[in-house]
Amino acid sequence: MRAFLLRRLVHAVFVVWGVVTVVFFLVRLTGDPAALLVDATATREEVERARQALGLDRPLLVQYAEFLRAAPLGDFGVSLRERRPAMGMVLEHFWPATAQLALAALVLAVVLPIPLGVIAATHRNGALDHASRLGSLFLQSMPSFWLGLMLILLFAVALGGLLPAFGSGTLSHLILPALTLAAAPLAQNVRLIRAGMLEVLQEDYVRTARAKGLAERGVVYRHALRNAAGPFLTVSGLSLGFMLSGTIVIETVFSWPGMGRLIVQAVPGRDFPVIQAAVFLFAILFVAVNLVVDVLQGLLDPRARVFGDGA
């Protein structure tokens, strides 16, 4: 286990380095931010002066060397638009706003599908199964942007301000954006659990368990679900990536002051330091969560163990 974790940590360092390096050069391929920092009626000299002030007139490799020296220390430079430390800005928007939203949505998308998927599978072709499948299809096919607006109109306008239409800070502010963000992965997970359970429930060991007189609840949740959960767990880990990128749309609709909107504005504004800091953080989170998923999978199903027996 320890060797596995060490190996994965070394992998993680290379993955994160690779990602930020690719992003470093890619964002610079998109063009020069200097012209965006002056008026459209500015002269060429004014644009050139802005470029010099930002250090963008230096050779690219010099800029990259400087980046590699400072980035491991968390120093991604100063935002070109806000003139503040880029990583500080990213963290300020990540915690608590984006972290709260992504975690709340992740919990909804991971916890709710378990009973829903199991009920649908154990009541195959019954009313509950049909309702679950129809609901999942509905949630998956609905654009989150539109769903968010409909929820605002329903809960904030039609129901007399039952929930706030925008903003953050309280649990009531969190409900609508978290529901909207969770909708599509939740529906997907319900379908995954249902499909996995239907397959596993046909297995011999399930029949054996029933024949031995185990309670149906124990058969379903202890034996069948544990084996059906593999793909669900993998997809849930990957869902975090969706959650983090999905917040971009949700944050715009609900005026949620998280990282999504920061990135949305940093990309067209060519705010290189902010883009790099955000990608760095995303890469670390994504690698960490998938590492946790790998470990969990091994704990649930010894066949999926990637860290070896007795480790």
Add this chain to the structure above:
Amino acid sequence: MTALHRPVLWLALAILGLPLAAGAAPPTSVDGVPIDPEAELVVALTDDTTNLDPRIGMGSIRSNYIRQIFESLVDVDRQGRPVPGLALSWKPVNDLTWEFVLRRGVTFHDGEPFNADTVLFNLDRMFRKNLDKWGIKDVAAGTAFDKVYPFVTRWEKVDDYTVRVHTSEPSATLWDFLGREPLVPRAWTIKHGVEALNDKPVGTGPWKLVAWKRKDHMAFERNDGYWGGPTLAKRLRLQVIPEAAARIAALRAGQVHLVEAVPPLDAEVLGKTSTIRVASSVQKLACRIYLNGRTKDAYESGGKDGAFADPRVRMALNLAVNREAIIAKIFHGLALANASPVATVAYGYAAQPPYPYDPARAKALLAEAGVSAAQPLTLQLLLPAKHYGQAFDETVGAVVEMLKAVGVQVTVQTLDFGTLLQTLTKGTLPPNGGFAACRTSNNLDADDFVRDWATTTLVNWTPYPPELLALYQSTRRQVDAKKRLAALAELQQRVRDWAPVVSLYQEKKAYAHSARVLQFVPTQELNMDFRGVALRR
């Protein structure tokens, strides 16, 4: 009283009309309607500012925040006319000197007095002089005053409340381009550094910044010591809600009182709602198609004539556009056609005959200019989609079809705004290139608009021919207001006929507010003014 000195008259009238009762208790009613002077006014805006230092730029988003905190020498009344701000008056004392007499008894929110030293310090920052002396850093400024106005040579303090600015040539608009720049405190900035101006600065304005949660909201409190009298609400919250539908939902839910940038169709619907009021104002935002009309001997032409160097071609394109249909169908009336290069709400604007929609004449002009089936006119149009809003994108789409209808072969290249600016900065617009863009102004005077074709700015792809350049320069140097207005009118008429761009529309901005909001008048400037706005009790 000459037209140039009309601002001075307005100043006097405004002084008489303004309640100069700093520290006075706010009124509890407006026109007999009881108001809540302790209320919080919540306003939904489309975006947050990225910084608060006026030197970094005064674009439309920044201005809304910056001008609540900071003030300039010249203020603007609700009709868009210049009135006294931090200066009580301004006048040319000779051809090469302007004098500003400052308002007394004004303090910044931290108690620092406003006086001539404040103005000199700000002029030093604007023109990048004496920065070492003050121990402050330079910033990448939106407007480099030393480059744009190199004829401003020096400034001096006559006494604690009088400042003179000297120029090397007569400058008719100095009161405008210097007077509209928001002023920051001297001692506070030296003590805390220019970076602090982007965090929690102090100004002389009607609202004190209390909290700023980035990308979320900015909270202000009434400046009880404001020289212009107390504001009618105790607190102001500028709430960021980027999505228009969400802004309107928040208004309908009663969670905000006022929203900006209401889409035209929504404005029509909201106007029929009994609890909501809709207001609109003409803005300076002029949207156009810029065309490559640089001749091969002009700067950055790549040695080739621009395909649109011939004024007949550009005029033909103007005649091919049905603006009335665009304004009716896309903007539902919330835009106007303006054939002058100057915004209708700028000082010095002279109305020009509209470009008629005349496809037949457009085709004839193109033929006259040598365009034929064998030698067709092509236009590679760069479109910064989603930058200026949906109505702009729809307008450009409609105009492309109109241009095709008169035989112009148009290809549209969609790109992000940054890439467009980069193309313009590098000067790599193709000879048959053009781009769709809007421009606005932070100044009051027409000069900012007619300057577009005089210098090597990013938007200047059809430089003035020598006779127009000479006329433009005369408008800048003519200090006699009457003569200057006449020259400006002539310049506008000749630019209209010379048609450097395809004029599309000038924006009217729509706002919606709850019926509780009293006395909200949208300004024609880039910022909203909440000084007289009250909430019904």
